[in-house]
Amino acid sequence: MGANKLFESNDRGNSWHEISGDLTRNIDRNKFKIMGKYWPAGAVAKDVSTSQWGTIVSLAESPVKEGLVVVGIDDGVIQITGDDGKTWNKTTQFPGVPEYTYVSDVFPSNFDENVIFASFNNTKSDDFNAYLLKTTDKGKTWTSIAGDLPKEPVHTVAQDPVNKNLLFAGTEFGFYFTLDGGHHWIKLGAGMPDIAVRDIAIQKEWKDLVIATFGRGFYILDDYSALRQLSADKLNNTKAILFPARDALMYIQQGDRYGTGSAWFQAPNPPFGANFTYYVKEVPQTLKQQRLKKEKELFKKGEPIPQPTKEELDKEKNETGPYFVFVIKNDKGEVVRRLYKPAAKGIHRVNWDLRYVSPQPVRLKNKEFNPLANGSDGMLALPGKYTVEMELYHNGQEKPLAGPVSFTAKVLHNTTLPANDRQALDAFFSEMSDLWRTMSGAQQYLNSLKTKTAYVQQAIQITPAATLAMKDKAQAVKEEIEKINYLFHGTPAKASFEEVPPEPMPLMKRLNEAVYASWQSTSAPTEMQKMNLKIVKDAMPDVLARIKKVDTELKTLDKELDALKAPYTPGRIPEL
Template sequence: MLRTEPIIFSPVDNKTLFFAGNTMWKTIDGGNNWTQVSPDLTRKTWDIPAAQVGKYKDQAQKQVSDRGVIYTIAPSFQDIDRIWAGTDDGLIHITTDGGKNWKDITPPMLQPWMKVSIIDAGHYDKDTAYAAINTLRLDDNRPHILRTHDGGKTWTEIVNGIPGGQTINVVREDPVRKGLLYAGSERQVYVSFDDGDNWQSLRVNMPATSIRDLIIKGDDLCVATHGRGFWILDNVTPIRQLAASRDTHLFEPQTAWRMRFNLNSDTPLPPDEAYQENPPDGAAIDYYLASNARSVELEIKDPTGRVVRTYRNTDSLPEIKDIGNWPAYWLRRPQALSNSAGAHRFFWDMHYTPIPGVPPEYPIAANFMNTAPVPTAPWAQPGRYKVTLRVDGKESSQSFEIRMDPRVRATENELKEQFDLSMSLYELRMRFEVANRQIGGLSTQLQAAKKTANAATAAQIDAFLAKLADVASGPGGRRRGGGAAASGQLSFGINDRIAQIFGTLQEADVAPTSVTEAAAHDLIKQGGDTIAAWDSLLKNDLPQMQNFFKQNNLPELKLVAKEMNHRFPVDKDENEETWTKP
């Protein structure tokens, strides 16, 4: 019975599957029929290592032959007929004609009890390959990684930077950046930026554990361990862009997928229930600061050049505390744009700027320590976006793409229709939030002045309050606190209806229904009329009332909230790349 049975598809033809014991086999019909494509590629006999198990050299097992297996198969990424094979008894072979002929290209340093753990065929050159050699059975704990650029005629050991005691199990070449290599030892992951000439640790937060294999899937580095499950380093695009030395730098972001992150129902899982985090939601923006900075700013623009979002390191962060039915330990911690030296990862939630000053509301579909407020701004449309990093007056820019969740069936036109309606309501609500602060501030000042005013002055104040109430109680207006027009704080109640229809539009990636569309257009018309009436009052009636206050020696009647600060960070922060365990 074989303990190791490598099986791998050809990267050139996904219908060609290879399998090996001590010989190699191929199928092109899903396993219904198999063709042998190699002889026995293992050693016929071997010597017993005297220093390790020499006492067994005279026993019968010494005479056993054909005990090895093909431990690793590496089909070429360029040529379907070129295949590399390594055995667990220290041999490496290659075929360049689909298995008709095999050539022994074993490096001179390999011995019978050395195991060729992994061979990785070069992604950019058919004559390149990398081999991880495990020598634990020889009591040799040193790292061994071999490289060839001439089809196996010559091999070079490339382990500089990997300390002793780090037996290597796997080496892989990055499929995007030539010369970028990853290796897994009995303790951790290593990375090389110069084709293996020099290595450094990529352990980050991973526990010390045996790395048995790793693959690069898209932009993620995925690792299989012995005893600690699977680990994933999300988004290695910054690693692919690293240079030996660099000043402050904004990395080109990876493609961002617009997906609805939280589809849970009801409350979070209990804290004692085992689970692992998903990759952070949002567009990951990586930047590096060579030294501490005074001022750091990130600006994101949509495909039309409109500023979607701006973050600064001086932005104030909302306090995390219990809010109604939502305990603080449910809530996502806000991120701060770091101005400290080093590498940083910042996530944009792919929404436009939240409406400032709106108290956060949270869904009942919650995640422990990661429940974000219900968005008050629209989703960003799929397309090409631009991000600009400004550090102490110097700036650099990169572009990146937002793509739609491939499971969404809505067409581009349907998503645009949804976005256009949502944006109209968002902009209208933004205007009403300003108007609400204005009318609320005015009504509060008027009520305070009325308390000490004489009868004639109080009558004038009541008359102006009535004008405010008439505008506020236009379509859907209301008076907080109830009572007559001259009592309570005023607000534009239509704003609540706008928020409701906006939420309906944004809660699914579909075209608006005819009912929702009609309601939205009705609100846009009513809201526009109300804002026009309010602007007219501010232009014509308010100056007269302010002059009346001045003539009667009343406190100055001030118009507050003329504009709003559109920077309100609510996204998740990651200051460095970390491994996650799925």
């Protein structure tokens, strides 16, 4: 603990003892001029709202050398001891740093006891330059590693525990990292505002980077280990990189607390499942981007700009991609999921939530094809070994970019009733998903037939030459659809299902009970689930046959309507 002296506790803070004398400059601040004058004790607001001067404000112990302690003081002094405070080396002059500059942070190297990093902040003297220094001889000499940091006061500095050239710096307006020990700095600004970063912490086991800001809370970059793999040479000479992925932990997520109002705050958890970090140097431009770039250049030069033809505009409109495809395969080499992301250069992430794709009917947004839609989630995937590969899709061609990278989906040992045979559970999921696909698709198709039947009945009603037999046939089709729909859903409940009078259990209700019981569970299927699944599976062939018969009868009515030159109805192409 620091004051003007350094204190040590060997009993978790129960008692403290000095291990140094006064480590500051020990200068009376009243001997400095303020606004060009010396001020008496009675001056208005003298020393009010002013921090103490001559105080240790940064403190760190070397992780590689016991007894090596570094302190930074607000009067511009750095003191270093290598013997637990018995002797100290004092430095008051630093190259390029004004005297008395506040030592905002000190950081002994994770690799070499002779290397120490220090940041300085001279904001109180209207100096907003970035001061970041390094010593390789325990403070005897110092050199600047501020490199190309912008003109922003530096609050804190840290070094990666694996890659000695990977450094981090928190400034008044953001957070930066360097891959080359401080020559070139890169801002890490995605997802956070321009705010003062006052402290940095690294969770070594999970490789998480944590920063504390002034007034905007904490920010966590989960698994930043991809930065350790980078170098200036790799960034310049590699087209694409798919970084190693850490194990994906499998567990059942819990929902938020309910009804806490403003009494409970929590930040979002890291994305559940497998997270993949990737880097792409460049991505191909679309035809429209290429045209706009040429037009911009011609406009600047004041030269004529060719107008695009209709054919060229049509090509731009119909162009597909570019976008990234992440192909996930199991240990048998079978593709279990494809994930899509917009093509963008730089470092990005994509997440797989460890679920297979849903077998539910396809849904469109605004009735248009979306190449970036990943589909809804289905059942949990099987634990075990997987690989992920990265491809680029553009105009009908898929180009491999990076991978495969291996990762493991690993079950946490915290389940109450774990399935003894996960392979058997996965097989049950597969059987249930296939039945889910068939049944939900059949239900969707039945709904379309119901709508089509209404159009056909209306066309028969308004066509003068239509016969009574056609009306009766259409009505019979409508009633058959209602009967099949009853098998699926039963009698609609006014409020809740238990209010419906006793009747056969609807097939969709049985399937839902089987699916939802496993949706948030890793337990083996119950006998009730197996029973419900068997009942639905046995009933579906007859249901499908009845739906196909309805479809055939509607097509027959379509031909009769077209022969009578009836108005158009959906699903029927009018003949001349």
